[in-house]
Amino acid sequence: MEANYLESAKKQFEYYKMLGEKTFSQLDEMELFWQYNLDSNSIDIIVNHLWGNMKSRWTDFLTTDGEKNWRKRDQEFEYVIKSKSEFIKKWNDGWECLFTALDSINKDNFNTKVYIRNERHTVVEAINRQLAHYAFHIGQIVYIGRIIKADKWKNLSIPKGKSLEFNEEKFAAQKTIKVSSNALRA
Incomplete structure (x- = not known):
C-alpha cells in the first residue's frame, strides 16, 4: 500500500509540475512578471514561494521540521527573480528537492512522524498537505497565464x-x- 500511495503522489506532483511548465511555455519573459495589480502575485512570485516552500518542506523531510529556520518566507513574496533563466532554475530546484525526498521514503521509514511548524504529521498527511498547497498555486499560475494570453491561450485540458x-x-x-x-x- 505504501508503494502504491507514493507512486500515486509522485504522479500527481508530476502532473501539476507539467501544468506549470505548459503554462510557462506559452509566456514570454515579461509575462512571467506580470501582475494584475500591486496587491496580486505574479507568476514569478508564486514560483519563488513554491521554491521556498519546497526547499523548506522537503530538505531532510523525515528528520527535521519542515519549517526550516533558514527559510525567509516573507521574502518569497518579493521580486527577487530577475530573469527567466533564474525563474526556471528555481522552479526545477524546488521540484528536484521534492522528488528526491519522495524517493527516500520506503517501507522502513514510511511510518516516521514528520513535523511542519512543530505540528506532527504522518508521512501521508505531510505529502497530502503539500500536494494540496502546490495544486492551489499551480491553479493560480495557470489562471494568470490564461488571463495574460486571452484568446491566444492553448488549453491544458479539455x-x-x-x-x-x-x-x-x-x-x-x-x-x-x-x-x-x-x-x-x-
Whole structure:
C-alpha cells in the first residue's frame, strides 16, 4: 500500500509540475512578471514561494521540521527573480528537492512522524498537505497565464464545448484496445 500511495503522489506532483511548465511555455519573459495589480502575485512570485516552500518542506523531510529556520518566507513574496533563466532554475530546484525526498521514503521509514511548524504529521498527511498547497498555486499560475494570453491561450485540458468529443475519443480508444486484446486471444 505504501508503494502504491507514493507512486500515486509522485504522479500527481508530476502532473501539476507539467501544468506549470505548459503554462510557462506559452509566456514570454515579461509575462512571467506580470501582475494584475500591486496587491496580486505574479507568476514569478508564486514560483519563488513554491521554491521556498519546497526547499523548506522537503530538505531532510523525515528528520527535521519542515519549517526550516533558514527559510525567509516573507521574502518569497518579493521580486527577487530577475530573469527567466533564474525563474526556471528555481522552479526545477524546488521540484528536484521534492522528488528526491519522495524517493527516500520506503517501507522502513514510511511510518516516521514528520513535523511542519512543530505540528506532527504522518508521512501521508505531510505529502497530502503539500500536494494540496502546490495544486492551489499551480491553479493560480495557470489562471494568470490564461488571463495574460486571452484568446491566444492553448488549453491544458479539455477545451470548452469539447467534452463530448473528448469522451468519444477516449472510449473509442478503449474499445480498440479491447477488440485488439480479444483478437489476440482468439
